[in-house]
Structures are given as C-alpha cells and as structure tokens.
Amino acid sequence: MLLAGLLLPQLAAAHVLDVDVSKLSRTDIISTYLKLGYTHILPLGLDHILFVLSIFFLEPRLKPVLWQATAFTVAHSITLGLAMYGLISPPASIVEPIIALSILFVAIENILADKLNPWRVAIVFGFGLIHGMGFASVLTGLGLPRTMFVESLISFNVGVELGQVTVILLAWLLVGRWFADKPWYKQRVVVPVSVLIGLVAAYWTVERVFFA
16 A cells, blocks of 8 residues: 555645635735645655655755755746746656656665765756756646736745655654664665665656656
C-alpha cells in the first residue's frame, strides 16, 4: 500500500478550487491561495517532498539545508512568476520528467558524496527553476483572479515555501536532531533513504517520458 502511494505522483494534480473567487474578500483570496500553495506540497506534492528531503539528508543541519531551500525558493519563484505572466510556456511533457530526474540526481549525489559540496546550492537553484514551472501548471489550471493577480501569486508561493519548511523541520525533528552526528549516519540513513528515493524518481522518469 505504501509503495502504491509512492508511485502515484498524480495525486499532486488533485487541486480543486471549488469557490467563486470573484465573490471572496481580499483576505479570503489571500488565504485561499496560501492554502493551495501549502497543500501543493503537503500532502499532494510527493515529488517536491522527495526533492526537499533529498537536499536535507546529506547534511541535515538546519543552516545548510535552509540555504539550499532558500536557493530553491528564489529559483521557483522566478519561473513561477514568468510562467504566470505568460513570458514562458514550458510543456509539461518536458518539465515533469526533468523534475523526476532532478530528484534522481540529488539522490545519487547523496549516495556518492562524502560531504555537502559548495556547488550544491547552484544545482538546487537550477532545479528550482524547473520545479517552478511545475508549480505554474497547477496555478494555470486553477487560474488567478485578475483583480488580485500579484497578491494571489505571492500567496501561493508563500504557501509552497511554508510547506517546504514544514517538511524540513519535520525531517530535522525526526532524524537530523538525533542521528546527524552519529558515525553510522551516512550508511544507515543517507544511503538507504537515498536509494529508495532514487528508485521512485527513476520510476517516475520512465513513466513520464514513455507513458504520460
């Protein structure tokens, strides 16, 4: 049952905006899109959750993880904004496989690397640009109110960021705080978790390239 859940990233497309936004107050619109951004990560964004966990496990101290998360946020904010303004229009048939490959890449790096490399932030930034295009596909389907376009876009992005921070904090409380300094942390935690994440990402890559 757990494996079936891991292999169904289509759950991330389950967003439904079942209210008439035009009838909502300014505060309600902001809270609605904030919630949509958060739920796009938790619980619906399994592929984004696995990417965030992948950048967490190699070096689970909060400071380096938050640096990477910040780079990821800045990057996906750029492409999300560009896509919603119609300046770029990347096809999902390209974006979704690359998102899966980004998870696979970081998982493999976690297995091979002995420590966090300085250039990891740049790599995370680059992959963040791709993930932002994935976020845009959700907002495109939901639409944004014309009278509060910018506010709704920012609210969605803040919701996404809060979801990512929640994932990081939960992972730190459950794993990083207790086991990060153990001599066996790499072999008993990083490697098996990264292998599992990598296998799921490889499955998604094949599925999205050949069967989507």
